[in-house]
Amino acid sequence: MLRWLLVAAALVAFPAAAETATRLADAGFALERPWPAAARTGAYDRTTLTIYSPGLTFWVDVAALQSGDHLVLDLQGPDGGLMAARDVPIDLTKDRYFAFAGAKRPSRGWTRGAYTGWVQVTRGDLIVFEHAIQIILP
Helix, strand or coil: HHHHHHHHHHHHHHHHHCCCCCCCEEEEEEEECCCCHHHHHHCCCCCCCCCCCCEEEEEEEEEEEEECCEEEEEEEECCCCCEEEEEEEECEEEEEEEEEHHHHHHHCCCCCCCEEEEEEECCCCEEEEEEEEEEEEC
8 A cells, every 4th residue: 555655656656747848838029029929829930031130039938947047049140150149147946937049130131051959057057948949931
């Protein structure tokens, strides 16, 4: 009977731990400053970059951040150069946090190729989450 109770307790504990693990709720690109409500309803799902787009912003909606975490965002151009970066220290535990980093269109227009948005969450010296996505200008 005691063995069954321990197994049952373990089965209940693991789903709760999984629900509190830092994870990406959503991420994408926008051509202007993104807004959390718009992102969460899919307003930026069909973003298409052209050489004339006014800007390019990489946004993330991250779940289960803990006090002391750092949310780091980078936006890299086709040549691998850093176009925008942001390091957000998290001072209070957050169920959900929306952040973005972006750049305005260069005077010569956007360069064709893949633009990469990269997000990382660090907790002390550990990387607890990392993800990258791309948008391509053909």
